[in-house]
Amino acid sequence: MVNPILIEVTRGPLVESWHRGAIAVANASGAMALQLGDVVQPIYPRSSIKALQALPLIETGAADHFGFGAQEIALACASHTGTELHTRLVAAMLERIGLNEEALGCGPHMPLGGAAAKALNESHRKPTQLHNNCSGKHAGMLATALYLGEPTAGYWQVDHPVQQRILHVLVEMSGVALGPEVTGFDGCSVPNCTMPLSTLARMFARFATGNGLAPERRIAVERILAACWEHPELIAGKGCTDTIVMRELPGRVFLKTGAEGVYCGAFPELGLGFALKIDDGTKRAAAGATMALVERHYPLGLGLMNRKSTKTWRGIEVGTIRSSAAFEDALAGLKS
Amino acid sequence: MVNPILIEVTRGPLVESWHRGAIAVANASGAMALQLGDVVQPIYPRSSIKALQALPLIETGAADHFGFGAQEIALACASHTGTELHTRLVAAMLERIGLNEEALGCGPHMPLGGAAAKALNESHRKPTQLHNNCSGKHAGMLATALYLGEPTAGYWQVDHPVQQRILHVLVEMSGVALGPEVTGFDGCSVPNCTMPLSTLARMFARFATGNGLAPERRIAVERILAACWEHPELIAGKGCTDTIVMRELPGRVFLKTGAEGVYCGAFPELGLGFALKIDDGTKRAAAGATMALVERHYPLGLGLMNRKSTKTWRGIEVGTIRSSAAFEDALAGLKS
Numbered sequence: 001m002v003n004p005i006l007i008e009v010t011r012g013p014l015v016e017s018w019h020r021g022a023i024a025v026a027n028a029s030g031a032m033a034l035q036l037g038d039v040v041q042p043i044y045p046r047s048s049i050k051a052l053q054a055l056p057l058i059e060t061g062a063a064d065h066f067g068f069g070a071q072e073i074a075l076a077c078a079s080h081t082g083t084e085l086h087t088r089l090v091a092a093m094l095e096r097i098g099l100n101e102e103a104l105g106c107g108p109h110m111p112l113g114g115a116a117a118k119a120l121n122e123s124h125r126k127p128t129q130l131h132n133n134c135s136g137k138h139a140g141m142l143a144t145a146l147y148l149g150e151p152t153a154g155y156w157q158v159d160h161p162v163q164q165r166i167l168h169v170l171v172e173m174s175g176v177a178l179g180p181e182v183t184g185f186d187g188c189s190v191p192n193c194t195m196p197l198s199t200l201a202r203m204f205a206r207f208a209t210g211n212g213l214a215p216e217r218r219i220a221v222e223r224i225l226a227a228c229w230e231h232p233e234l235i236a237g238k239g240c241t242d243t244i245v246m247r248e249l250p251g252r253v254f255l256k257t258g259a260e261g262v263y264c265g266a267f268p269e270l271g272l273g274f275a276l277k278i279d280d281g282t283k284r285a286a287a288g289a290t291m292a293l294v295e296r297h298y299p300l301g302l303g304l305m306n307r308k309s310t311k312t313w314r315g316i317e318v319g320t321i322r323s324s325a326a327f328e329d330a331l332a333g334l335k336s
Numbered sequence: 337m338v339n340p341i342l343i344e345v346t347r348g349p350l351v352e353s354w355h356r357g358a359i360a361v362a363n364a365s366g367a368m369a370l371q372l373g374d375v376v377q378p379i380y381p382r383s384s385i386k387a388l389q390a391l392p393l394i395e396t397g398a399a400d401h402f403g404f405g406a407q408e409i410a411l412a413c414a415s416h417t418g419t420e421l422h423t424r425l426v427a428a429m430l431e432r433i434g435l436n437e438e439a440l441g442c443g444p445h446m447p448l449g450g451a452a453a454k455a456l457n458e459s460h461r462k463p464t465q466l467h468n469n470c471s472g473k474h475a476g477m478l479a480t481a482l483y484l485g486e487p488t489a490g491y492w493q494v495d496h497p498v499q500q501r502i503l504h505v506l507v508e509m510s511g512v513a514l515g516p517e518v519t520g521f522d523g524c525s526v527p528n529c530t531m532p533l534s535t536l537a538r539m540f541a542r543f544a545t546g547n548g549l550a551p552e553r554r555i556a557v558e559r560i561l562a563a564c565w566e567h568p569e570l571i572a573g574k575g576c577t578d579t580i581v582m583r584e585l586p587g588r589v590f591l592k593t594g595a596e597g598v599y600c601g602a603f604p605e606l607g608l609g610f611a612l613k614i615d616d617g618t619k620r621a622a623a624g625a626t627m628a629l630v631e632r633h634y635p636l637g638l639g640l641m642n643r644k645s646t647k648t649w650r651g652i653e654v655g656t657i658r659s660s661a662a663f664e665d666a667l668a669g670l671k672s
Contacts, residue, residue: 002338009596009617012520014530016380017596017617020356044352107649121457132649184348185654187647194350260345260353260645280616281345281353281645309596309617311523313443313468318521 003037006278006327007285009310011319018324019285021261023276023293024201025334028209032198033272034334036327039201042194043277044184046258049200050137051077051224052173052207056165057140058220062147066096068140073227074234075136079257081237082111082131084119089234090130093139097146104129105156106138106188113237134188136234141190158183158191167193173203187259197275200264204273208254208266225254225268241287249298261286270297284309284321292323296331339373342614342663343621345646347655354660355621357597359612359629360537361670364545368534369608370670372663375537378530379613380520384594386473387413387560388509388539392501393476394556398483402432404476409563410570411472415593417573418447418467420455425570426466429475433482440465441492442474442524449573470524472570477526494519494527503529509539523595533611536600540609544590544602561590561604577623585634597622606633620645620657628659632667 003020010016022037032039054076057063063073072093080086094100108127111117120127129135138155141162145155155162158180170193171178178193186192195203205211207225210218228235229250236242242255255265261278263286274293278285291302310319323331339356346352358373368375390412393399399409408429416422430436444463447453456463465471474491477498481491491498494516506529507514514529522528531539541547543561546554564571565586572578578591591601597614599622610629614621627638646655659667 011380011528011596012530013517014378014380014520016520017615019616042350044347044350105650107651109649118457121454122460124458181349184350184352185648185652187649187654189648189650189652192347260347278616279353280355280614280618280621282616282618285616312521312525313445313523314441314525315443316521316525318523 001038003279004326005324007288008324009321019278019280019282021276021278022197024197025272025274026201026205028205028211028271030202034330036330039197042182042196044192044194045200046186046192046260046262047079048256048258048262048264051256053166054140054224055169055220057144058223060144060148062144065147066143070227070230071234073224074231076140077228078136078235079133081113081116083113083116083237087130090135090139097143099142101129103142103152104135104138106132106134108132132188156190163191174199197277200275201273204264204266208268208273209271228254245294248300253294263290288321292331337374339615340662341660343624344660345657355614355616355618357612357614358533360533361608361610362537362541364541364547364607366538370666372666375533378518378532380528380530381536382522382528382594382596382598383415384592384598384600387592388506389502390476390560391505391556393480394559396480396484398480401483402479406563406566407570409560410567412476413564414472414571415469417449417452419449419452419573423466426471426475433479435478437465439478439488440471440474442468442470444468468524492526499527510535533613536611537609540600540602544604544609545607564590581630584636589630599626624657628667
């Protein structure tokens with residue numbers, strides 16, 4: 001099956017590039033409210049499931065034990081831009097559990113945020129593991145291991161109790177079996193299991209509504225959502241789609257981007273969860289398709305963002321990024 | 337027509353992302369030696385045709401008049417990384433024609449090269465138009481206008497003699513009509529006309545062989561090719577596919593990348609020209625497909641490069657970027 005074109009990039013009179021992909025939107029009862037493209041083929045959710053990977057941090061009692069509040073919980077769910085704010089808070093999380101940057105297993109990379117990268121260069125410093133966009137998630141994993149008396153060494157390995165606990169939560173939340181045959185490794189070295197988009201959409205519908213969740217899990221999910229809406233700047237950073245949308249629509253839209261063109265999210269008041277993947281893995285298309293879905297229900301007038309590639313270096317618009325007619329048709333038929 | 341998958345990106349046991357596209361390889365007589373996907377639909381060649389856009393600089397006599405040698409000619413064909421070397425040489429080109437950075441119309445952007453961008457940040461300077469990857473091309477356009485007594489103001493506009501002269505060369509080289517209905521604008525604000533990949537491949541086969549070109553044009557083309565092979569570091573920069581391959585294979589392979597997943601090139605001793613476009617516009621796939629073609633004839637053992645997205649931040653390989661079986665089959669059938 002060839003996925004449909006979701007996003008088109010025009011220049012002058014022509015469509016210059018296009019992005020195929022698939023999207024699933026599920027409602028609280030698990031039924032598909034929208035499906036376009038192949039929503040059955042498994043994909044790696046990558047960072048889009050960080051909020052679910054953070055559940056053990058709360059459910060084990062580790063977050064409360066170490067006095068982690070909304071900021072720390074938001075950072076555990078974040079793909080952050082590596083600003084001074086993000087790195088300082090993650091360093092403080094590590095200090096509170098008696099560890100430091102060296103305990104992290106995520107590896108260093110330049111801050112995702114342009115301003116943060118510039119500031120780091122200007123100060124002639126190299127990026128540390130704190131700058132890794134996943135450092136908050138890793139600090140949360142270390143906190144859980146320490147609280148439960150597990151070794152912190154190798155906490156990122158697939159057979160470590162920290163990863164097995166996360167795997168168990170994902171199996172419960174998704175209702176599908178997840179074994180070694182569907183396991184790859186994320187850029188930050190932790191395991192990432194493939195799932196169909198339809199499964200991911202149902203998982204985020206449950207996440208949005210609490211439908212079918214045990215009372216303790218419902219409380220943990222609500223705490224995670226509240227933390228992300230309270231601190232949207234910690235989830236990603238300035239100029240990022242997730243931060244902008246969650247700042248505009250707290251309580252109404254939860255969004256989380258993942259690498260290779262993945263996006264997942266939840267619309268609590270509509271009772272919907274969604275998951276999409278762009279075949280080619282590009283961010284401009286994943287964010288564009290996500291914004292088209294968000295604006296279908298909550299017209300923010302933000303457009304599809306990521307417009308850099310359709311402007312000249314003098315700032316003149318010479319093209320556009322838009323939803324395809326097929327995608328617009330599908331969105332129009334979406335029952336909210 | 338849906339283009340075939342050319343490049344696959346794997347992670348663990350699965351193909352995570354894939355890139356569709358089309359490729360045309362033409363021989364000296366204009367026949368197609370290989371075609372895969374839709375090679376008839378027009379595409380914007382973007383920067384892949386800079387070496388052809390540089391022809392008037394030589395053919396008018398402007399390059400000789402201003403004493404431009406191989407370095408300046410290579411820069412006129414370049415998408416450079418904005419290092420100190422590149423910007424110093426372009427500034428010298430402008431000085432030699434009595435102009436400065438302000439005369440450029442390309443607009444400023446941060447250097448494409450990571451090291452150059454870092455150096456600029458470290459010195460607390462902002463990018464100028466000299467750092468624009470197209471600054472050498474623009475300096476060449478200004479030189480031609482000045483030499484012929486044309487106004488330099490608005491040299492980047494579609495109706496300026498500089499752009500009309502380039503359009504005329506492209507019509508001659510391609511053998512197709514190119515009018516306003518197929519004209520878009522490049523990121524550096526100059527016009528860019530769409531052409532089918534088959535036409536571009538034939539154009540580069542002529543470029544590689546001189547077949548069917550007037551003697552004066554043949555000399556100009558040879559001078560351009562010689563300049564690029566003599567100064568591959570000026571054409572792009574450290575770590576760039578074009579620079580690496582032309583340094584390894586001078587006289588044998590000419591390569592030029594373009595934005596939105598375009599690649600063109602010429603193999604003089606094989607009498608072949610090629611053009612490819614990745615549907616989704618990603619560089620990793622365009623460079624990967626190009627390297628697969630290059631290595632089919634000249635096994636450099638460089639692999640498909642651009643491997644960053646398949647490694648963890650600690651440098652461990654967790655996936656691969658590879659040619660699809662369909663693309664490999666097509667390459668195997670290519671007569672050299």
